[in-house]
Amino acid sequence: MRFLVTGAAGFIGMHVTQSLLSAGHEVVGIDNLNNYHHDMTLKIDRLSTIGNSDNFTFIKCDIANREVMENLFRDHGFQRVIHLAAYAGVRNSLFDPVSYVNSNILGYLNILEGCRYNKVEHLLYASSSSVYGLNDDMPYKIDGDTTHPISFYAVTKKSNELMAHSYSYLYGIPTTGLRFFTVYGPWGRPDMALFKFTKAILSGEKIDVYNYGNMKRDFTYIDDLVTSVMALQDIIPTNRGIDLVTKDVGYLSNRCVPYQIYNIGNSEPVSLISYIHALEKSLGRVADKNMMPIQAGDMLGTHADISLLVKVLGSVSHTSVEVGVSHFVSWYNHYYNNMQ
Template identity: 55%
Template sequence: MKYLVTGAAGFIGHFVAQRLCEQGHAVIGLDNLNDYYEVSLKQDRLENLKPYSDCGLFKFVKMDLADREGIASLFSDEKFDRVIHLAAQAGVRYSIENPLAYADSNLVGHLTILEGCRHNNVKHLVYASSSSVYGLNTKVPFATSDSVDHPVSLYAATKKSNELMAHSYSHLYNLPTTGLRFFTVYGPWGRPDMAPMLFADAITNGREIKVFNHGDMRRDFTYIDDIVEGIIRIQGVIPTANTDWNVETSSAANSSAPYSIYNIGNGNPVKLLDFIEAMETSLEVKAEKNFMDMQPGDVYQTYAEVEDLFEVTGQRPKTSVKEGVAEFVNWYREYYNLEIEN
């Protein structure tokens, strides 16, 4: 089959493209290589895909999601069977600083992908949502049947909008769509703006780390291999219309249209201080901690209810934080050519 993977130079996207190529599929990888964080890391991820380019399975296309004509032409020319849409302007805190970037990438960009799928008979669109949509919800674990009408960041609001936009296309055009609400993904080749990279950088350079809400936070940290396995499995589970579904009594995670929403996480929240301790153990360095107040847009806890995903894919996350952090640290040391001195 032929796949479009957007965000192919990104953390999750380049691993997904790699797995699809390993399975023998043809993959077009799209990314605009923006400078939200260092472009060199994105280019190095693409280098990992070069063996698949050399054998004709992978082709990289540099393009912005908001390029309406360009995206339309790409869909028309390539005739994708399935689309895995992972590209977006990421970051909760950055959405406070630069909100308009989220409108272009996460709203207009998502719409161009929906339009491309609609007009070119794409069999299944899988797209990235976020655990951030749960916003002010305090009931745990977070379930896809919960209300997500009160986001606390613009980033979260755009991701909720993506789900609504996808449903409208599923309803109007019978386009099968599956949204995945990601929970704190970490591991080798991760984003520099996320906690593991920020912590590792500060600790290895003798700087204090910022510990928000004075360490009283919990996150459903999910290792990259478990996330990729879930994506690969769910893209083969194509939603169908449920004629028995109704608004009053049925789950908001599915519909009378071919539409599904799943949490994709570990289902086992970890205390932030425990995660930092695992990082200290793997780095063999004690962190200097600066305990700070909660940041605007952050939430106290994320905790995924993942039984629905397990039921349809048969896959549960299996990587412990201790194992995952050790793998991340090994990669970090090698990538940045570090020798840690105690």
């Protein structure tokens, strides 16, 4: 099949693209290659890792450019779209909300319009666990309260879900939203905790530990996430609602809309300090910690209810934090040793 993967040079986009190519699909990957989160080297190297497959075409472009996106959809005839491009991160959204609107709202609208006018049979898009905001009813259920986000990033992701629902209802476009829970692993983003902690510890610098290490996160290893995404791209929502016997999947509350949302997580919350201990063990070093209060926009904890995902897929892979962190450290050492 012919896929469009947006954000193909990103952390999750690279891994999803590789998996699609390995399964024999044709992929057009797009990315604007900005340096918002980190320098260009890592993004270029991610693309190089994807390789020069005859089934892969990379196009540098910005999803916020309406004319470019219209031409892209018209010229390539995508059957399915996996939309992963976005301005990510909670704290950055507090300082640069305009960039988040341009990419996460206007850019996403261009994706929806492309699907609308070009008969795309399934749109999967990245949402976030941050949409649960002040909801403290854990584990988070997909039909739980998401009306009180506490970061602007979360606002844009909740907006994506609402926009998808309206397009699914109005135009019959099957959409699947994926609420990712703290994804980590090889080739991860340098602005995320694991990457920053590893770099600092190896350099003998202090690490900032927010909320004194008492926050809990449902850390999700990248390979587990990709396995779920690959399975879900074949499960196209219908307007018949959820039938757990036949595994037909439709809208959450059975309103005859080809729309679905899943939590994609490990469903085993781990404290931040335990996460750091796993990293210290893998590195063979003890971190010099700067214990700090919680930061604006941060959630105290996340915990995914993945019961629907398990019902639909039959089983979901779980990689422990200890194993996942050790895989990241092995990749980090190999990647940066080769750059010296």
